[in-house]
Amino acid sequence: MKYIKIASPGSNAFLWLLTAVVGSAFWGCGSPLGKPGAGGIAISFDDHFIKEWYELRPLFQKYNAKATFFITCPDSLQAEEVAMLKQLEKEGHEIGFHGTVHAKSTELMAAGGPKGYIEAELEPGLRHMHAAGFKPVSYAHPGGNHNERVDSVLLAQGFTTLRDVAISRRKFKGFQLYAWPARWMNAIYYAFDGAQKVDALMIDYDEVTEEEIAEAIKEAKENGTALMVFGHEPLYSAPQNGKYGFNVSFLAAVLREAHAQQLKFYTMSELPKVK
Structure with missing residues (x-):
């Protein structure tokens, strides 16, 4: 998961200065230059809200949009859900993989090495995905948890796109540590350079405003990059009872x-293919 890590500040002034310095070093200022005329957006969704995603089809169709759906816990896929995913795939969307048990990959790797990680988090879920007729090549890190060792195993297993999590806002004990403009977060813009490891901005409730996302979209258009964003469950009101989306x-x-x-x-697997 990508966010600016800041220790407890001694004063608001110190917090602001530290946020600015660390933020500028981590994110840069402004998106990178991409490919002229290729400006776009790559939207993805995580977890197992299949019926809820399926209900968004009229919205996708209205704007001729496509997205990537990263599925976790595929062992619990019901026949109805498989049919929904296949219909989404037929309509141009991508079905990706989000892990078998949605565990912390670094902990699984530390405990069992590459073999243990593959046996616990990759192979069981992929067997269910393949049995259902899906062959995912894009992977979203559960919780944004990973390291270079995890990435190397995933790439060796045939995944072509690995998606991490980027957050533009962060709070500490109810205090707003920072609110970073999306248009400045160069990590969430794909520059069509063949990169396989990418970051997407979380757009769950209260994470980014419509004005900020409009500015980010304009940035992608002007620089020929692809803005990458993702969310979880579709909600029609403020989240309650621990829901997130x-x-x-x-x-x-x-x-x-x-x-x-x-x-x-763009779907996530399409990004590295654009020449």
């Missing part, structure tokens, strides 16, 4: 603005 009206605003800016919609 994005507001459907916010997603509609993202799709509407991307369509207005004439951005291309």
Whole structure:
């Protein structure tokens, strides 16, 4: 998971200065230059909210949009859910993999090495995915937890795109540590350089505003890059009872603005293929 790590500050002034310094070093300022005319957006969704995602089809169709759905716990896939995923795939969306048990990959790797990690988090879930007719080549790190060793195993297992998590806002004991403009987070823009390890901005509830996402979309358009964003469960009101997810009206605003800016919609596995 990508975010700016800051120790408890002694004062607000110190916090602001440290945030600015660390942030500028970590994110840079402004998105990178990509490929002229290739400006676009890559939207993805994590976990196992298949029925809820499926209900968004009219919204995707309205804007001729496509997305990537990263599935976790595929051993619990029901026949109805498999049929929904196949329909989404038929309509141009991508079905990716989000792990067998949604565990911390670094801990599994530390405990069992590459073999133990593969046997616990990759092979069981992929067997179910393959049996259902899906052959995912994109992987989203559960919880954004990974390291170079984990990445090397995933790439060796045939995954072509590994997606991490980027967060633009962070709080500490209720205090806002920082709110970083999405347009400055160069890590969430794909520059069409063949990179296989990428970061996507989380757009769950209260993570980013419509104005900020509009600015980020404009940035992608102007620089010929692909803005990468992701969320979890589709929600129609503020999350309650521990739920986490994005507001459907916010997603509609993202799709509407991307369509207005004439951005291309990419699936995650398509990004490294663009020449």
